[in-house]
Amino acid sequence: DAMVIQNPRYQVTQFGKPVTLSCSQTLNHNVMYWYQQKSSQAPKLLFHYYDKDFNNEADTPDNFQSRRPNTSFCFLDIRSPGLGDAAMYLCATSSATGSHQPQHFGDGTRLSIL
Amino acid sequence: AQSVAQPEDQVNVAEGNPLTVKCTYSVSGNPYLFWYVQYPNRGLQFLLKYITGDNLVKGSYGFEAEFNKSQTSFHLKKPSALVSDSALYFCAVRPRGTGNQFYFGTGTSLTVIP
Numbered sequence: 001d002a003m004v005i006q007n008p009r010y011q012v013t014q015f016g017k018p019v020t021l022s023c024s025q026t027l028n029h030n031v032m033y034w035y036q037q038k039s040s041q042a043p044k045l046l047f048h049y050y051d052k053d054f055n056n057e058a059d060t061p062d063n064f065q066s067r068r069p070n071t072s073f074c075f076l077d078i079r080s081p082g083l084g085d086a087a088m089y090l091c092a093t094s095s096a097t098g099s100h101q102p103q104h105f106g107d108g109t110r111l112s113i114l
Numbered sequence: 115a116q117s118v119a120q121p122e123d124q125v126n127v128a129e130g131n132p133l134t135v136k137c138t139y140s141v142s143g144n145p146y147l148f149w150y151v152q153y154p155n156r157g158l159q160f161l162l163k164y165i166t167g168d169n170l171v172k173g174s175y176g177f178e179a180e181f182n183k184s185q186t187s188f189h190l191k192k193p194s195a196l197v198s199d200s201a202l203y204f205c206a207v208r209p210r211g212t213g214n215q216f217y218f219g220t221g222t223s224l225t226v227i228p
Contacts, residue, residue, distance in 0.1 A: 004157075006157075031214045033214075040202055040221060040223065041220070041221065042204060042218040042219060042220050042221050043158070043204075043218055045215070045216075048214055050214055055214070088155075090157055090158070092157075092158075094214065094216075099208075100146045100163065100165045100208075100210075102148050102150075102160040102163055103148075103158070103160070103206075103216055104160070105150075105157030105158045105159070106157050107155070107156050107157045108155070108156070108157050110155065
């Protein structure tokens with residue numbers, strides 16, 4: 001089945017130690033998104049790629065970076081995690097701009113900071 | 115500014131009773147409208163969408179939603195609630211034709227009481 005896969009499902013890191021979360025998709029969608037979600041709140045968009053074009057949200061901290069080496073993979077890098085970065089991180093994909101097709105989400109990576 | 119409102123943080127309903135989860139939006143144009151469900155430690159799962167046409171749309175797991183253009187609302191409904199419907203529900207809106215942004219509501223936690 002076509003899907004969005006996030007690895008790992010659970011990640012523990014130390015305060016200030018860089019961490020990378022990964023996302024892959026078999027849907028061949030142009031757009032890939034990274035969201036941060038805290039305790040049953042709405043997902044907060046960090047950034048998204050449309051093909052190789054990177055779109056950062058204005059309020060996303062510089063501590064968060066992303067890479068998309070090809071259509072299938074996208075990575076979220078947190079350079080120096082703080083306690084406030086503990087959250088669920090969701091990857092999603094969608095087809096082209098303005099489409100009526102919904103987003104497809106992975107099951108997320110829950111990040112804990114020690 | 116674009117916004118999506120879910121006025122109820124929590125909805126409780128008895129098993130077998132009808133349920134409604136409310137959503138209103140303020141997004142320019144005639145956006146596409148979506149409902150997603152999220153179970154604990156999972157990503158968001160697509161339930162249904164409104165594109166055009168009939169104001170009542172049917173989706174997965176017996177859910178349906180009613181679009182009201184004059185009230186800019188898109189309420190989620192189910193005629194007979196199941197305990198397994200207990201989850202977090204998000205309304206989302208995507209502008210037509212331009213951009214890749216999805217705007218999410220704040221979420222409604224649905225509890226179905228046996």
